[in-house]
Amino acid sequence: MITPIILTYIGISVMVALFAFGRRISFAGAFFTSVFLSPLVGIIAILKTDKNIRVKHYTTRYVCPKCNIEYTEEKENCSFCLEMGEKIKVKPTRILL
Numbered sequence: 001m002i003t004p005i006i007l008t009y010i011g012i013s014v015m016v017a018l019f020a021f022g023r024r025i026s027f028a029g030a031f032f033t034s035v036f037l038s039p040l041v042g043i044i045a046i047l048k049t050d051k052n053i054r055v056k057h058y059t060t061r062y063v064c065p066k067c068n069i070e071y072t073e074e075k076e077n078c079s080f081c082l083e084m085g086e087k088i089k090v091k092p093t094r095i096l097l
């Protein structure tokens, strides 16, 4: 008789804990907060934590506009095109890693 209530309670706690994804609180932490302090406290605890900080990494690549070869090191002219007898200036491009 008491089992469905407990299962519902744990089910609600799991659903509350799912909100913890992408936040600075672990799933287990949110889950146990919900179980022991009620799901209402759990959801408040989750909403009070900060969202994960996403660090974006940029890098500069030097791309030849003619042959599209990417160079990781700084270059003045494309060495492939230089071999083909053309002096093509590579242009620096910021790309997201």
Ligand SMILES: [Zn+2]
Binding pocket: 064, 065, 066, 067, 068, 069, 078, 079, 080, 081, 088
């Ligand atoms: Zn080139």
